[in-house]
Amino acid sequence: MFDADSGFDVYQHTQTDARAAQASPRELVLMLMDGLLDEIARAEGHMLAGRLAEKGQSVAKAIDIIGGLDSALDLQQGGALAENLHQLYDYCGRQLFSASVNNDASQLLPVLKVLADLRAGWQGLGTEVDA
Template identity: 40%
Template structure:
């Protein structure tokens, strides 16, 4: 098996692993996974941008935009109030900057979005486990996990 086939197999294995993890993850972990995925796509886009691979750069930036849009639509404005409104504005801003970064080949804009997303993720990661558990209990039975929204 050559490198290309090895890489394809490894990518498929990682995809199946991520799908398995997502199937059993609570809503809090799903949001973490989305943020991790967006950060990974932005990082890869930076590498492709540096190497002049315009097609792959655009593909990974588009993927990051889609992930951040998924974060935006997962916001629960009835529970989240002002915080969810602020996050929505920030997600819209990040997607705008990613679009501009793609058009202008701007590493600085990619770095800006990375910094913003890392800041949000660090806050999300700092939520105490007892709060996560309580949230999971209050959501149990209300709706299918696949339709659960983040309460931000």
């Protein structure tokens, strides 16, 4: 399950699981966004270093996280907001795929911008609002 060289990765995974179990829906989205942004940054580093296999793994993880965020949307009840988020997630996934296929780190920048803006919006909701 873990490719860790040390127990730190296991510890970190356990801590993340514990945080997720106690998190509100809003906090879960923020955790996913943080993980997504971190994974895209890793993908960028792998691209720049020429580590193609690792790049592919990071991009796949990022696309999976986007898929999870997208699948949580309620397009029936969420109206225009849910539809707009769905379209943004779709754009981000396609852009990540293109960046990976073309091994072009510059294609990650618009995705990072969109996701950072979305994350800031979720952060700005405050703890008094449930997602």
